[in-house]
Amino acid sequence: MASLSNDADLIKMYNEGDIYSALSNALFGNAIHRDQCKKIFLAFSYGMNAPGIAKLLAGDDSSHQIRVDIERRVAAFFQRFDRLGEFKEELEVRLLRDSRISTPLGNSRIRKNSGSLKPRERRWAVSQRIQGTASLIFKTAIIKLGASFGPNLILLPMHDAVLMQFPIGCDPNVCIDQVKLIMSDAFAKWCPSVKARISHGGFAS
Numbered sequence: 001m002a003s004l005s006n007d008a009d010l011i012k013m014y015n016e017g018d019i020y021s022a023l024s025n026a027l028f029g030n031a032i033h034r035d036q037c038k039k040i041f042l043a044f045s046y047g048m049n050a051p052g053i054a055k056l057l058a059g060d061d062s063s064h065q066i067r068v069d070i071e072r073r074v075a076a077f078f079q080r081f082d083r084l085g086e087f088k089e090e091l092e093v094r095l096l097r098d099s100r101i102s103t104p105l106g107n108s109r110i111r112k113n114s115g116s117l118k119p120r121e122r123r124w125a126v127s128q129r130i131q132g133t134a135s136l137i138f139k140t141a142i143i144k145l146g147a148s149f150g151p152n153l154i155l156l157p158m159h160d161a162v163l164m165q166f167p168i169g170c171d172p173n174v175c176i177d178q179v180k181l182i183m184s185d186a187f188a189k190w191c192p193s194v195k196a197r198i199s200h201g202g203f204a205s
Contacts, residue, residue: 001045001084001130002014002191002193002194003190003191003192003193003194004087004104004129004130004133004191005083005084005086005087005088006083006087006193007081007082007083007084007087008083009080009081009082009083010081010083010084011193011194014194014195015194015195018031018034019041020034020035020037020038020041021034021037022077023037023040023041023077024036024037026073026076026077027040027057027070027073027074027077036057040053040056040057040074043056044074044078045084045126045130046123046126046127047119047122047123047126050071050074050075050078051067051071053070053071053074054067054068054070054071054074055067057070057074058070088122088125088126091125091126091129092117092122092125094125095111095117095121095125096116096117099111101124101125101128101129102128102129103128103129103132103133103136104133104190105132105133105136105137105190107132107136108128109124109128109132133190134160137186137187137189137190137191138157138160138186140186140189141182141183141186141187142154142157142162144182144185144186145162145164145179145182145183148178148182149164149166149178152165153165153166164179176200179198179200180198180200183196183198184196184198
């Protein structure tokens with residue numbers, strides 16, 4: 001999302017730290033609520049506004065003033081990403097005009113309705129561009145991993161991870177570095193402004 005929107009502040013925040021921890025610090029003064037703030041950030045990215053997020057965080061039993069205070073902090077945090085907001089609006093305009101949203105790799109989702117966009121359509125316009133691109137990047141990486149290591153070593157590709165099996169005697173550091181390079185290269189081709197973060201589990205015999 002940071003790369004495709006070309007939002008300089010979002011790119012900088014991702015490359016230099018942890019976005020969800022930054023949101024937790026902005027709202028709560030600490031990073032303890034990182035997991036909750038991850039859900040909040042994704043909710044905002046796909047259509048939830050500041051009042052909706054404030055209501056979600058404060059709960060039904062909270063006072064009006066508490067909700068207003070949370071809403072103010074939420075709005076202040078997301079206002080820094082001006083380009084991201086413009087990007088989302090551009091996608092909505094494109095969907096309304098062309099009745100489709102495509103990823104940079106070319107696959108599209110077609111709109112079947114006519115007239116003004118429904119909230120659900122606004123959400124999937126963003127999702128198609130972002131999640132559709134991420135999915136194809138990951139599939140590209142899986143194909144390249146299969147070509148490099150052999151398809152039999154790939155046991156289970158998942159949403160954003162892959163379980164692989166290496167021969168006994170394989171140097172773990174060498175294998176891990178090769179996998180990371182293949183995956184980061186697949187990502188950098190389409191999102192060059194963002195530094196890919198690839199984590200791995202330990203080897204088990």
